[in-house]
Amino acid sequence: MKIRLLAGLLALGLTAMGCGGATVDTSTSSAAPEAGASASGGSAGTVKIAINPWVGYEASANVVAYLLENELNYDVELPEIKEQLAWEGFETGDVDVIIENWGHPDLKKQFIEEKKVAVEAGSTGNKGVIGWYIPKWMADEHPDITDWKNLNKYAELFKTSESGDKGQLLFGDPSYVSNEAALIKNLKLNYKIVTGGSEAALIKGAQQAQAQKKPLLFYFWDPHWLFSQTELVRVNLPPYTEGCDADPKKVACDYPEMDLDKIVSKKFADTGGKAYELVKNFNWTNEDQNAVADDMTNNGMTGEDAAKKWVEANPAKWQAWIPK
Amino acid sequence: MSSATAVGRPARLGLPRWAAPAGAAVLFAAAYLVFRDTATLPHNKEAAPFLAVTELREWIDDNRNDNPLFLYFLNYIRLFVGGLYDAFHTVLLALGWPGITGVMGALGWLSGGRWIAALAVGGVSAFGLLGLWESSVDTLALVAVAVLLSLAVGIPLGVWAGLSWRVRRVLTPVLDVMQIMPTFAYLAPLALFFHIGAPAGAIATMIYAIPPAIRITALAISEVSPTAVEASASLGATGRQTLFKVYLPLARSTMALAVNQTIMMALSMVVIANLISAPGLGGDIIRGLSRAQVGIMLPAGVAVVIMAVVLDRMTMALSRRDAHAATSRADLAGAGALAVAGLALIPVLPRVWPENLTVNVVAEVNDAVRWAETNWYPVTTFIKDVTTRALLNPLESLLTSAPWWLVALAVLAAAWRVSGLRPALTALACLLAIALLGLWEHSMMTMSTVAVAVLVTLAIGLLLGVAAARSPRFSAVQRPILDAAQTMPAFVYLLPALALFGTTRFTAIFASVIYAVPPVVRLVEDGIRAVPATVVEAAASAGSTPRQLLWKVQLPMARRAILLAANQGIVMTLAMVVIGGLVGAGALGYDVVLGFSQRTDFGMGFVAGIATVLLGVMLDRITQGADRRSSPRKRKFT
Numbered sequence: 010m011k012i013r014l015l016a017g018l019l020a021l022g023l024t025a026m027g028c029g030g031a032t033v034d035t036s037t038s039s040a041a042p043e044a045g046a047s048a049s050g051g052s053a054g055t056v057k058i059a060i061n062p063w064v065g066y067e068a069s070a071n072v073v074a075y076l077l078e079n080e081l082n083y084d085v086e087l088p089e090i091k092e093q094l095a096w097e098g099f100e101t102g103d104v105d106v107i108i109e110n111w112g113h114p115d116l117k118k119q120f121i122e123e124k125k126v127a128v129e130a131g132s133t134g135n136k137g138v139i140g141w142y143i144p145k146w147m148a149d150e151h152p153d154i155t156d157w158k159n160l161n162k163y164a165e166l167f168k169t170s171e172s173g174d175k176g177q178l179l180f181g182d183p184s185y186v187s188n189e190a191a192l193i194k195n196l197k198l199n200y201k202i203v204t205g206g207s208e209a210a211l212i213k214g215a216q217q218a219q220a221q222k223k224p225l226l227f228y229f230w231d232p233h234w235l236f237s238q239t240e241l242v243r244v245n246l247p248p249y250t251e252g253c254d255a256d257p258k259k260v261a262c263d264y265p266e267m268d269l270d271k272i273v274s275k276k277f278a279d280t281g282g283k284a285y286e287l288v289k290n291f292n293w294t295n296e297d298q299n300a301v302a303d304d305m306t307n308n309g310m311t312g313e314d315a316a317k318k319w320v321e322a323n324p325a326k327w328q329a330w331i332p333k
Numbered sequence: 334m335s336s337a338t339a340v341g342r343p344a345r346l347g348l349p350r351w352a353a354p355a356g357a358a359v360l361f362a363a364a365y366l367v368f369r370d371t372a373t374l375p376h377n378k379e380a381a382p383f384l385a386v387t388e389l390r391e392w393i394d395d396n397r398n399d400n401p402l403f404l405y406f407l408n409y410i411r412l413f414v415g416g417l418y419d420a421f422h423t424v425l426l427a428l429g430w431p432g433i434t435g436v437m438g439a440l441g442w443l444s445g446g447r448w449i450a451a452l453a454v455g456g457v458s459a460f461g462l463l464g465l466w467e468s469s470v471d472t473l474a475l476v477a478v479a480v481l482l483s484l485a486v487g488i489p490l491g492v493w494a495g496l497s498w499r500v501r502r503v504l505t506p507v508l509d510v511m512q513i514m515p516t517f518a519y520l521a522p523l524a525l526f527f528h529i530g531a532p533a534g535a536i537a538t539m540i541y542a543i544p545p546a547i548r549i550t551a552l553a554i555s556e557v558s559p560t561a562v563e564a565s566a567s568l569g570a571t572g573r574q575t576l577f578k579v580y581l582p583l584a585r586s587t588m589a590l591a592v593n594q595t596i597m598m599a600l601s602m603v604v605i606a607n608l609i610s611a612p613g614l615g616g617d618i619i620r621g622l623s624r625a626q627v628g629i630m631l632p633a634g635v636a637v638v639i640m641a642v643v644l645d646r647m648t649m650a651l652s653r654r655d656a657h658a659a660t661s662r663a664d665l666a667g668a669g670a671l672a673v674a675g676l677a678l679i680p681v682l683p684r685v686w687p688e689n690l691t692v693n694v695v696a697e698v699n700d701a702v703r704w705a706e707t708n709w710y711p712v713t714t715f716i717k718d719v720t721t722r723a724l725l726n727p728l729e730s731l732l733t734s735a736p737w738w739l740v741a742l743a744v745l746a747a748a749w750r751v752s753g754l755r756p757a758l759t760a761l762a763c764l765l766a767i768a769l770l771g772l773w774e775h776s777m778m779t780m781s782t783v784a785v786a787v788l789v790t791l792a793i794g795l796l797l798g799v800a801a802a803r804s805p806r807f808s809a810v811q812r813p814i815l816d817a818a819q820t821m822p823a824f825v826y827l828l829p830a831l832a833l834f835g836t837t838r839f840t841a842i843f844a845s846v847i848y849a850v851p852p853v854v855r856l857v858e859d860g861i862r863a864v865p866a867t868v869v870e871a872a873a874s875a876g877s878t879p880r881q882l883l884w885k886v887q888l889p890m891a892r893r894a895i896l897l898a899a900n901q902g903i904v905m906t907l908a909m910v911v912i913g914g915l916v917g918a919g920a921l922g923y924d925v926v927l928g929f930s931q932r933t934d935f936g937m938g939f940v941a942g943i944a945t946v947l948l949g950v951m952l953d954r955i956t957q958g959a960d961r962r963s964s965p966r967k968r969k970f971t
Contacts, residue, residue, distance in 0.1 A: 062619060062622075062623045063623055064623055064624060067623075088529055088530065088610040089607060089610050089616055089619065090529055090608075090609065090610045091608065091929075091930055092930070093521065093929075093930055093931065093932055094521060094524050094529065094609065097521075097524065097525060098528075098529060101524075101525070101528045101529075102528075103528050103529045103530065103610075115932075115933070116932075119932075169835065169837070170717060170718050170721040170722065170726075170835075170837055170839070171721075171835075171836070171837050171838065171917065179836055182930065183923070183926055183927040183930050183931055183934075184930030184931060203836060203917060203919075204917070204919055204923055205836040205915075205916065205917050206836075206914050206915040206916060206917060206918075206922075206923055206926050207622070207915045207916065208622075208623060209622050209623070209625055209827070209828055209831060209915075209916075210831055210836040210915070210916055210917060212625040213625060213828065213831040213832045213836075214831070214835065214836055216625070216706075216832065217706065217710065217832050217835070220706070220707050220710075221707070221710050234624075305624070306624045306626075309695060309696070
């Protein structure tokens, strides 16, 4: 007992093992349905909706979770996880639902067509618009800047310490859908992509571009709560036509307006019962989502409170989603 | 703040330059001018090693279900770790806040007396005050599991490595990789094997936290005096007896340091673990990040810092105690009273911290941050632009436009001169491996960012370290700030840094400087303090001004410590390469981030992680020998 530290650790370890033994048993029995693929009947009570890290997504997920819990008496888990890992979660059983999917044709091919572990569950009703944005004051000062043909004329304005003698186009998280490199090359723009690496880099850039009147051209998307705080204008790239983005290397057109959709695991689609019906029926507008997301971001509400507020204010909308 | 004001200053306190290297430098410069832009190795996204690793992952992914042994083995590990986490979590929840406060207070009292107890009680209450009770309990349980497992595996391994140099030689490179390899690089496949959630988070944390447990234990064991061991052997002790009665008791206080460092490392993984959905304070930080609100992130960051400080002081107090001193009766009584009081209050008080006792500062913090972002912007932009133009860009274009063989020669020459032939060959091998892996250009870019960050770190570290060594009061004020800088999750200060410095390499440098300065300051301070008082007095009585005293006596004599500080600064800076990739540093850090989020680029991300390790080993080998060779100046004094 001279070695007090070791003794203490040992004691701690032993008690932990002692309790651990018991809980391993209980946790295996309660977690068995998610670990083993076959016995999914027992997990009918729990729905796992992945939380991808942007607020609009969280808004949708929280409203669906609120309805599942309060109207259909399900338990809901909301694991926070990035898109790629969420798709892999369909396979491992860690994820049942991705409530807002932005395209991702490569993942659809892999997990829906090849591995057959996921299925589509219809549109969310939200329209996703990816594009190049500038702060509104720039468009006021230079009205013709919103046409891509004039971007080279203004390249000088967008120069930063990172872009050298070219203009800077700020890009975000590498998991985002992106045609930037091809667009710059094919439209012969005198710009360099500076990769921020995160959404926060884009948001802070946009906020400072507004506050400091610093020129900024950046990749962004709507719906996003930032639009309720900062006035942004979209730069018009050559308009999207069907199939113009077929070859990723030859893209020379704007992003299409994207139908955001829901993806669920095959298992959940087969055995999810009413919960699956509700997820499938879930469909709302960008305004709905922005209202909830704005409450969460700028009014200091938790996801649950913001969802509750929306649910109480819009009974007609959600009652249509509840399965009979 | 201190770093922001000193950033623009070039490192004046660098090594003195000798004549021979100057000649070599001229030669290299000439070679560079002649061969510039030849034999460069530009980046290729489709390099063969990347594709091979991506394919390997796909293969494992496709085949893991056909391999029951593999699957069951990993599943059992996961179930075991998950069970352990659940156990801890259940116990902590059952204790509720009165119980946890009482028990932590009692543990604090036992380890270091009533002041540590007060610190523990205050710290635990702060989690509740900040409104983060539940997240804090989750994090506490996760850290406890990761640390416990790290020690359970690490201490035996460390003892073995301490007894056998052969084991140590095998383990050292493995530990290097585990420590420098960015977690992002293997996080995605980890989720594939261990799923997401607490068990996977604990395992990821363990990979990062176990090296110090092994290393410091090995060091402690190998430092046990051989006479004691021989004495015990000659008295007929068995190997087992020698281990338990001689080695472990004698190594005890150093091993407490191993526990301490393991805890600190585990706490620094709190945010990363959340990326694979581990519960805890990391979730609050990521949430704040996606809403771009420091007000949400700061309390969570402060809670992490408080947890680190409380656990640090407790374990450090333990390591400083005299092994033979029994716990006094008064201490036992105090600790017992605290624990009993806490436990007795469990049924009386609510288990969750009452909501009306929390302090909500989200709006205030957000306002303060916004004010700073708006008003400091012109100054910070100026600093950023000057540093980038004067230092970063020239260095980067030098390294990327020089022929690879010239860079390799330069590395070989520098490492040979500073550290000797063997480390030089290792450094060269690392550099060539980077070239073969197809990441030459990005590694050179990262190296230039790291070099500037290390220069700035050393400049600030020396300044603060010297100041702290001269004034104990300054040192006392500075210490908690350094603790906070080291344990505060980087994301918290990245958001204002992004606003002030933009999405730039400079923001990445800023983040690494904050992270790397604390150990440098500590090493410099200790080094200067260790200069014998007699020498200082002798110099002072010979009429040295304080300035002369510093430059001619204290700094030269603290040379070893300063070089060690440089070495540590490099390692710490490399640890931030990936974080830099999230805020605009590009190069290797971004490659790793990209590999984490895009399946098709997994190979590149993983290989970039390996390249980071190689870069770290290379820089370590170049600088490590410096403290072993005695300098001519030092000989004058000894």
